Amino acid sequence: MSVPKAPRIWQLAERRYRLIGTQCLKCGRVFIGPRKICPQCGGRELRDIELPKRGKIYSYTVVRNPPVEREKQGPYIVAIVELENGCKLTAEIVDCSPEEIDIGTVVEAVFRKIGEEDKTGVIYYGCKFRPVK
Amino acid sequence: MNFGERIPAIYGWGSYIPIYRIKLDDIAKAWGEDPVVVKKGLEVEEISVKGPDEDQVTIAINAAWNALKRAPEVNPKDIGAIYVGSESKPYAVKPTATIVAAAIGAPVTIRAADYEFACKAGTEALISVIAQVASGMIKYGLAIGADTSQSWPGDVLEYTASAGGSAFIIGPKSNSSVAYFEAQYSVATDTPDFWRRDEIKYPRHMGRFTGEPAYFKHITLAAKELMEREGFKPSDFDYFIPHQPNGTFPIRVALKLGFKIEQVKPGLLSPLVGNFYSGSSLTGLSRVLDIAKPGQRILLVSYGSGAGADAFSIVTQEAIEEKKKLAPTVDYYVNRKKYIDYATYLRFSNKIYGL
Amino acid sequence: MSMRGEVAVIGVGMTKFGEHWDKQLRDLFVEAALEAIEDAQVDLRDIKAMFIGNMGSGLWVEQEHLGPLLADYLGIPGTPSLKIESACASSGMAFRLGVISVAVGLYDIVLVGGVEKTSDVTHGESIHHLASVADREWEAFYGMTLPALFALIAKRHMKQYGTTREQLAKVAVKNHKHGSYNPKAQFQRPISIEDVLNSPLVADPLRLLDCSPISDGAAVAIIARSDIARKFTDTPVYVLGSGVATDTIALHDRDDITTFKSIVLAAREAYKMAKVEPKDINVAEVHDSFTIAEILAYEDLGFVKKGEGGKLIDEGVTELGGKIPVNTSGGLKARGHSPGATGIAQIVEIVLQLRNDAGKRQVSNAEIGLTQNIGGSGASCVIHIFGNKR
Numbered sequence: 001m002s003v004p005k006a007p008r009i010w011q012l013a014e015r016r017y018r019l020i021g022t023q024c025l026k027c028g029r030v031f032i033g034p035r036k037i038c039p040q041c042g043g044r045e046l047r048d049i050e051l052p053k054r055g056k057i058y059s060y061t062v063v064r065n066p067p068v069e070r071e072k073q074g075p076y077i078v079a080i081v082e083l084e085n086g087c088k089l090t091a092e093i094v095d096c097s098p099e100e101i102d103i104g105t106v107v108e109a110v111f112r113k114i115g116e117e118d119k120t121g122v123i124y125y126g127c128k129f130r131p132v133k
Numbered sequence: 134m135n136f137g138e139r140i141p142a143i144y145g146w147g148s149y150i151p152i153y154r155i156k157l158d159d160i161a162k163a164w165g166e167d168p169v170v171v172k173k174g175l176e177v178e179e180i181s182v183k184g185p186d187e188d189q190v191t192i193a194i195n196a197a198w199n200a201l202k203r204a205p206e207v208n209p210k211d212i213g214a215i216y217v218g219s220e221s222k223p224y225a226v227k228p229t230a231t232i233v234a235a236a237i238g239a240p241v242t243i244r245a246a247d248y249e250f251a252c253k254a255g256t257e258a259l260i261s262v263i264a265q266v267a268s269g270m271i272k273y274g275l276a277i278g279a280d281t282s283q284s285w286p287g288d289v290l291e292y293t294a295s296a297g298g299s300a301f302i303i304g305p306k307s308n309s310s311v312a313y314f315e316a317q318y319s320v321a322t323d324t325p326d327f328w329r330r331d332e333i334k335y336p337r338h339m340g341r342f343t344g345e346p347a348y349f350k351h352i353t354l355a356a357k358e359l360m361e362r363e364g365f366k367p368s369d370f371d372y373f374i375p376h377q378p379n380g381t382f383p384i385r386v387a388l389k390l391g392f393k394i395e396q397v398k399p400g401l402l403s404p405l406v407g408n409f410y411s412g413s414s415l416t417g418l419s420r421v422l423d424i425a426k427p428g429q430r431i432l433l434v435s436y437g438s439g440a441g442a443d444a445f446s447i448v449t450q451e452a453i454e455e456k457k458k459l460a461p462t463v464d465y466y467v468n469r470k471k472y473i474d475y476a477t478y479l480r481f482s483n484k485i486y487g488l
Numbered sequence: 489m490s491m492r493g494e495v496a497v498i499g500v501g502m503t504k505f506g507e508h509w510d511k512q513l514r515d516l517f518v519e520a521a522l523e524a525i526e527d528a529q530v531d532l533r534d535i536k537a538m539f540i541g542n543m544g545s546g547l548w549v550e551q552e553h554l555g556p557l558l559a560d561y562l563g564i565p566g567t568p569s570l571k572i573e574s575a576c577a578s579s580g581m582a583f584r585l586g587v588i589s590v591a592v593g594l595y596d597i598v599l600v601g602g603v604e605k606t607s608d609v610t611h612g613e614s615i616h617h618l619a620s621v622a623d624r625e626w627e628a629f630y631g632m633t634l635p636a637l638f639a640l641i642a643k644r645h646m647k648q649y650g651t652t653r654e655q656l657a658k659v660a661v662k663n664h665k666h667g668s669y670n671p672k673a674q675f676q677r678p679i680s681i682e683d684v685l686n687s688p689l690v691a692d693p694l695r696l697l698d699c700s701p702i703s704d705g706a707a708v709a710i711i712a713r714s715d716i717a718r719k720f721t722d723t724p725v726y727v728l729g730s731g732v733a734t735d736t737i738a739l740h741d742r743d744d745i746t747t748f749k750s751i752v753l754a755a756r757e758a759y760k761m762a763k764v765e766p767k768d769i770n771v772a773e774v775h776d777s778f779t780i781a782e783i784l785a786y787e788d789l790g791f792v793k794k795g796e797g798g799k800l801i802d803e804g805v806t807e808l809g810g811k812i813p814v815n816t817s818g819g820l821k822a823r824g825h826s827p828g829a830t831g832i833a834q835i836v837e838i839v840l841q842l843r844n845d846a847g848k849r850q851v852s853n854a855e856i857g858l859t860q861n862i863g864g865s866g867a868s869c870v871i872h873i874f875g876n877k878r
Contacts, residue, residue, distance in 0.1 A: 017235050059641070061640055067619055080739060125191065128630075
């Protein structure tokens with residue numbers, strides 16, 4: 001069964017922990033993925049940028065048919081979150097039930113476990129978001 | 134205590150407690166025990182439970198982020214040491230401290246390690262950071278105590294072992310620091326009151342032996358050592374924060390030492406959230422900093438089985454008022470809760486897979 | 489040089505879509521290929537090249553290098569043969585490349601096909617493999633699944649345009665009705681709106697009956713230069729237009745998730761090449777991997793304005809007997825969705841329709857047909873327009 005292995009986890013770990021994206025210096029657009037070329041304007045000058053840890057829910061759903069690595073963990077909420085600077089990313093929404101959120105709910109990042117290779121393997125971490133009250 | 138020119142002080146403090154709670158009533162019911170008797174003996178109502186996507190690392194980092202929020206003048210790149218104390222690290226080998234370093238943007242030139250000394254691992258981490266600041270080895274340091282405390286299913290510890298932690302950013306005393314350390318003394322002896330063997334998932338303990346010869350003896354020794362050496366009486370302190378394994382021991386040891394209940398209550402969290410092991414007394418400290426006024430004196434005495442105690446004398450400063458609102462308070466985390474039942478508790482604590 | 493009308497489909501074949509426990513990937517392909525070769529009345533040795541669409545043979549059955557494998561098992565090793573991958577649009581893309589290779593004069597008769605075998609792993613593993621059509625590092629890593637992506641799209645579409653739960657359900661009901669006339673369909677029993685609304689939730693608001701199955705199956709078409717097509721068949725079906733486009737891999741990198749730019753751009757190219765407009769289409773096979781995807785297709789293909797897709801299904805326009813029947817095969821929902829094979833399966837249906845060979849589900853006077861095949865959450869799209877007159 002294929003799950004990320006240690007080097008592939010390590011390559012992006014710090015970006016995931018600290019919510020570091022890339023910004024195009026030509027058109028200003030910000031992306032969650034590490035980019036060398038801007039997909040909006042084709043610009044070649046991009047820099048790493050620490051993203052705001054707050055945003056709002058752009059759309060969301062409750063996953064009830066999980067992939068094998070998330071089986072037996074119960075349904076979970078996954079969403080596209082639009083951060084305060086306009087950058088959008090995909091993340092779980094936690095510490096709430098689906099009834100407590102909607103499109104537009106303000107959320108903030110928390111540090112959580114995303115998964116692990118298996119009980120003997122590397123654990124991988126990243127950000128999830130919880131509604132701000 | 135003579136720290137020289139660089140008096141170690143707290144710049145930022147932060148805590149994190151998971152949202153889930155289980156009532157002692159529900160744990161007792163699962164084991165066929167009388168909840169009234171259980172709660173009376175422990176003076177604890179409910180305890181915090183880590184969520185399925187949480188562990189000691191995530192708790193440590195969420196607490197560290199909160200501490201950083203309260204120290205906006207500290208650039209993470211100026212942190213020279215990160216020490217994390219815990220007895221529930223997800224890796225027996227691979228330090229939580231380096232994951233914390235990556236998550237806060239610390240520089241590559243850093244000292245980092247994890248500490249173990251049962252429930253006083255967190256204060257051990259704090260001692261190392263204090264020493265490195267005072268000696269000039271580092272500009273700032275980060276000390277964390279965090280645990281997802283373990284307990285044998287059905288053991289009395291199950292009623293109090295809970296999840297949570299706190300983090301402290303330490304630097305040389307200045308007008309921006311919120312509280313400085315006056316003194317620090319520790320005691321340690323070889324005492325088998327509570328232990329966990331390598332490769333065994335849950336700790337064992339010696340029941341009533343964990344009281345007088347362990348908890349009470351060492352906290353008393355460390356507290357008395359500090360007060361005698363520094364010339365303090367209990368009335369010189371506004372707050373007394375001992376380690377909190379339950380709701381009764383902290384009050385008993387306080388009264389025994391000559392403190393009043395009003396000095397203990399502000400830092401006493403175990404009745405509502407249980408015992409965070411290495412995060413316990415440090416979160417008591419965090420809560421006291423959330424409400425303290427400038428110019429107040431705190432005696433913090435943690436206890437770790439095995440056994441030992443770390444005593445700190447801390448004095449708050451003017452800058453503390455402005456910093457309080459920069460991050461969620463301990464009360465915020467204590468009051469946000471979702472109750473779960475015992476079956477869910479077993480699943481969340483990974484106990485359902487057996488020994 | 490325009491590709492319009494240069495290539496014709498001279499034969500088609502496909503397996504039933506479903507769970508083929510006793511067959512392997514290569515067996516499914518050969519079965520469909522032989523049916524197509526028989527239908528085209530060509531000789532195996534006439535086939536000059538093969539383009540095979542497949543999404544995840546490496547993931548599901550640990551087999552890559554399908555090009556030579558399938559040429560070998562078809563009995564013609566040595567024939568140029570290539571696997572093409574574009575998630576669920578793999579075989580639509582394979583068709584396009586086959587058409588291009590014939591249109592430029594490289595080959596005169598080419599086999600284009602698609603095949604997928606997904607039932608040999610557990611359901612949870614299939615969900616994991618399917619998520620490789622999304623951004624593995626920035627979507628799937630965080631728990632996003634393919635149904636979840638479409639659920640996010642559905643939620644926005646419902647909020648922005650007022651599309652309703654019932655309208656989505658009607659898409660599934662229509663396609664099941666059509667599927668009941670298709671002996672190759674995986675599901676041949678009609679369902680009701682209540683059945684859809686009572687089926688278990690998969691990713692809110694999408695329920696089990698909003699989602700196409702993940703099926704085993706294979707589909708094959710034999711294409712030839714139009715000027716020799718009549719040597720093999722009296723009813724060649726001409727490829728009038730072809731269009732392809734991509735979009736960002738991750739849904740969160742798009743400005744508006746209620747439209748698939750890849751469909752809009754691919755359709756523009758296809759309509760232009762074919763010299764037709766949306767209103768000229770008589771019958772269409774669209775990619776209803778999820779009911780919301782069909783609603784989006786109505787809009788992005790230009791059948792209606794953005795946001796009015798729900799109205800179209802309400803009006804019954806896209807049902808058999810309506811003005812533009814969509815998914816007469818049963819669509820991905822009822823005919824089945826074998827990711828690597830779906831693209832060609834759609835083409836099989838349009839070819840049958842334009843040849844007047846669609847039996848109980850024949851659309852009367854069908855002259856121009858369209859197939860629309862997308863990959864993942866619309867990161868790729870390939871569209872073909874067919875006509876029974878050159």
